[in-house]
Amino acid sequence: MTQLRLATRRSPLALIQADVVRRRLAAVGVDAQLVPLETRGDRDHDASLTAVGGEGIFAVEVQRAVLDGAADVAVHSAKDLPSTTPDGLVFVGVCERRDAADALVGRSLAGLGPGATVATGSPRRRALLLERRPDLRVVELRGNMARRIAAAGHGGVDAVVVAVAALERLDESGVVAERLDPTWFVPQVGQGAIALESRDDDDVTTSTLRDILDAAAGIAVEAERAFQRELGAGCSIPAGAHARSAGVAVTLRAVMVAVDGSSSVRETMSGDDPRDLGARLARRLRDELGGADLAGWR
Numbered sequence: 001m002t003q004l005r006l007a008t009r010r011s012p013l014a015l016i017q018a019d020v021v022r023r024r025l026a027a028v029g030v031d032a033q034l035v036p037l038e039t040r041g042d043r044d045h046d047a048s049l050t051a052v053g054g055e056g057i058f059a060v061e062v063q064r065a066v067l068d069g070a071a072d073v074a075v076h077s078a079k080d081l082p083s084t085t086p087d088g089l090v091f092v093g094v095c096e097r098r099d100a101a102d103a104l105v106g107r108s109l110a111g112l113g114p115g116a117t118v119a120t121g122s123p124r125r126r127a128l129l130l131e132r133r134p135d136l137r138v139v140e141l142r143g144n145m146a147r148r149i150a151a152a153g154h155g156g157v158d159a160v161v162v163a164v165a166a167l168e169r170l171d172e173s174g175v176v177a178e179r180l181d182p183t184w185f186v187p188q189v190g191q192g193a194i195a196l197e198s199r200d201d202d203d204v205t206t207s208t209l210r211d212i213l214d215a216a217a218g219i220a221v222e223a224e225r226a227f228q229r230e231l232g233a234g235c236s237i238p239a240g241a242h243a244r245s246a247g248v249a250v251t252l253r254a255v256m257v258a259v260d261g262s263s264s265v266r267e268t269m270s271g272d273d274p275r276d277l278g279a280r281l282a283r284r285l286r287d288e289l290g291g292a293d294l295a296g297w298r
Helices: 012-027 060-067 123-132 145-151 164-169 203-210 215-231 274-288
Strands: 003-009 031-037 073-077 089-097 102-105 117-119 137-139 159-163 176-180 193-199 239-246 249-257 264-271
Touching: 003 012, 003 060, 012 031, 012 073, 012 089, 012 145, 012 164, 012 193, 031 060, 060 073, 060 089, 060 193, 089 203, 089 215, 102 164, 123 137, 123 239, 123 249, 145 159, 159 164, 164 176, 193 203, 193 215, 215 239, 215 249, 215 274, 239 274, 249 274, 264 274
Parallel strands: 003 031, 003 073, 117 137, 117 159
Antiparallel strands: 073 193, 089 193, 102 159, 102 176, 239 249, 249 264
């Protein structure tokens, strides 16, 4: 094999992430080129995630490029990837994960006065903010990271919520007003991780990609994705999960939140089978602790 084609979104952050994959492949002797694509989520950045289709809006075109033979590898932000892999593809794993936490840009939570305006396009972030601070006014904001960072302090927006990992990769960590503790502001499934998919009949590419995987990060993301898969929920539903792995032991923290932040259910569980752990924790929150009855979940 002399070259692999890496399908990716064409946003600045996505291109940086794809270049991480390219450089890791180069380190094991594989040349790769980027195949930048525009996704539905990129085209419709003024609409809410729910309005434009929610789960998969940043992934489908990238996956299709691999299925159609225009690329060999699909490179994703793992948080944008549906928990169920399409026929013809295989979820290979995660090659890197940065800090999974969210951050406020503009002002810290304590620095936001009563009725302050916070912008985010994520139902999870909206619900978690309102759970802690029901006085806040939370407004819709999507678009690339530059647009979101620039919104803080302008047009009546006091702060925005973004992923710490995105800021790190863009060398913008200096704009963080507060890192939101992931023990209560539980991250989106897969947040901070770069995920890879290949065709299920392309054993050579799949084997090559396994040489650049982060095994511990992959186990953690596998548990989170199993949680999401059991709930049948994606980025348009207010739920989060964050796992840590140490050897074969995995600890998974998860939350389901009412869409208006009025209530939530939370739990932390441990186990040595990430898929079983994620599914068990989802059932615990949904069926035993009343998550299915939270506002917006039926």
